Amino acid sequence: MTAPSLSRNLWGRRFDSPLILAGGTAGFGRELALLDCWDRVAALVSKSVTLKPREGNPPPRIQETEYGLLNSIGLANPGVNSVVQQEINGSVNIPCPLIVSVAGEEEEEFHRVVEVLEGSPMPWAYEINVSCPNVASGGLPFGSEPSAVERISRAVARVSSRPFAVKLTPNAGDMVETALAAQEGGASGLTVCNTFLGMKMDWRTGSTLIPRKVAGYSSPALLPLVVARVWQVSRTVSIPVLASGGVARGEDVLELLAAGAEMVQVGIRLMRRPRAASELFREAEELLQ
Amino acid sequence: MNRILPDDFIAETASVRRIRPGIVCMTFSAPGFRSLPGQFLEIEVSPGPFPVTRRPFTVNRLLPEGFEILFDLRGRGTELLSSLSPGSPVRVLGPLGNGWRLGPGKWLLVGGGMGCAGFSFLAGELEEPPTVLMGASTADRLLPFDDGDLRVITEDGSSGPRGRVTDLLPGIEPGDYRVVAVCGPVPMMRGVWLSLPPGHRRRVQVSAESRMGCGWGVCGGCAVPAAGGGYVKCCSDGPVFAGDELDWDRWTV
Numbered sequence: 001m002t003a004p005s006l007s008r009n010l011w012g013r014r015f016d017s018p019l020i021l022a023g024g025t026a027g028f029g030r031e032l033a034l035l036d037c038w039d040r041v042a043a044l045v046s047k048s049v050t051l052k053p054r055e056g057n058p059p060p061r062i063q064e065t066e067y068g069l070l071n072s073i074g075l076a077n078p079g080v081n082s083v084v085q086q087e088i089n090g091s092v093n094i095p096c097p098l099i100v101s102v103a104g105e106e107e108e109e110f111h112r113v114v115e116v117l118e119g120s121p122m123p124w125a126y127e128i129n130v131s132c133p134n135v136a137s138g139g140l141p142f143g144s145e146p147s148a149v150e151r152i153s154r155a156v157a158r159v160s161s162r163p164f165a166v167k168l169t170p171n172a173g174d175m176v177e178t179a180l181a182a183q184e185g186g187a188s189g190l191t192v193c194n195t196f197l198g199m200k201m202d203w204r205t206g207s208t209l210i211p212r213k214v215a216g217y218s219s220p221a222l223l224p225l226v227v228a229r230v231w232q233v234s235r236t237v238s239i240p241v242l243a244s245g246g247v248a249r250g251e252d253v254l255e256l257l258a259a260g261a262e263m264v265q266v267g268i269r270l271m272r273r274p275r276a277a278s279e280l281f282r283e284a285e286e287l288l289q
Numbered sequence: 290m291n292r293i294l295p296d297d298f299i300a301e302t303a304s305v306r307r308i309r310p311g312i313v314c315m316t317f318s319a320p321g322f323r324s325l326p327g328q329f330l331e332i333e334v335s336p337g338p339f340p341v342t343r344r345p346f347t348v349n350r351l352l353p354e355g356f357e358i359l360f361d362l363r364g365r366g367t368e369l370l371s372s373l374s375p376g377s378p379v380r381v382l383g384p385l386g387n388g389w390r391l392g393p394g395k396w397l398l399v400g401g402g403m404g405c406a407g408f409s410f411l412a413g414e415l416e417e418p419p420t421v422l423m424g425a426s427t428a429d430r431l432l433p434f435d436d437g438d439l440r441v442i443t444e445d446g447s448s449g450p451r452g453r454v455t456d457l458l459p460g461i462e463p464g465d466y467r468v469v470a471v472c473g474p475v476p477m478m479r480g481v482w483l484s485l486p487p488g489h490r491r492r493v494q495v496s497a498e499s500r501m502g503c504g505w506g507v508c509g510g511c512a513v514p515a516a517g518g519g520y521v522k523c524c525s526d527g528p529v530f531a532g533d534e535l536d537w538d539r540w541t542v
Contacts, residue, residue: 031506062510271503
């Protein structure tokens, strides 16, 4: 096998970089525009959008741990109608394709959000965030039930004129089985994967700082877990895999591409380094020379 | 707009001093750096992967060719930062957020503990020297300030009267001040807000504090309860807010 190329193809479009800004770490692009950090950004995944406004979880929403970061943002967003007016059609013209992340509390919500987004010319694709809790099944994530993921994908495929990736959760079920269900339902790609459930407890008091207690955990130390999942999923499905999780160095990007990813998302590294895409690309390019 | 837009740049550590037990003052060389008082910086405390986020610091003072920060040693991040030697390069994102809404007239600055960092910078930008009420747990924890009418109070009485900074408010006529600028722990800021007669609360600006993820508005981690429901982002909507923009009943952390 030869080393991976940094030129990629996704859904009929050619990119000179594999790097996508991960959902929830890039807003809707407004802040990146202020800092002008678009170099080597292939695409941007927005914050997750729901049908109705969500104010998000009570603070504190962020806690750093010894080797990573817990977040409990709670899908804060003003609802799809406001998002389309204020964020997507409104202020900023982002110089790269926009992938809008879609979330929901019940199965019907995903395709209803996509129906509204179809009225805007701006999105290039969607990312379906099935990691949120399914209230109807006692709070387990939709992504833990392959049949639910297949139904959601089918409903989105029916109303969408655009490609969409399903963002898988590592927290329940067999990810390969869920990936196949998403593909069967008509998904155009898979994002592997969302954050891992984590919790930090004060051993003196038995309490947690984050009110919801359990939160999403991100860390560069999770890279091998993501590499394994990207490898398992990509050799099973025939649709492209977008790797997400653990990327902090150019070498990590190359490793995920070698494991079978078509594109690589960058999340908490972007929070720390607004020019993460440019920096990671340069590091990867140097390694390839 | 009361903000200067940020850049991600490399500064050079110029000096590291323990000015009080547990309180560190660091200066950095960064030619051309500009900031408004109230804006802050996100500093990488280690070039390695951990900790995964930067640490936020208010700009304590601008220097001719750089800036100064003041902080409490209270964890791994601040320990790492304070162990740097002069000459060490440090990655800095800033200045971030908005600054105090500067304007004419007499200002009253009310600060608790490390919340008084940046007061000298702010005072230097005002048209007349402010009155400053400064509270701390002990005399050791009072920050330096020498540009106005300073009144101090400590919880143990080791400097000034014994008490909290809100205990100095009865000696103040709020109507004498155009702006009441407040910074410190949330309970202290709430105490100041509640102590002021409602008719004078429109004068209040607060510099909020919250646990931050990114510091530049993308993650939504630093939510502060907003008046009328929902949240504002401390890092990019603030950190300076008018007192009546916040929901003081819900703001507990």
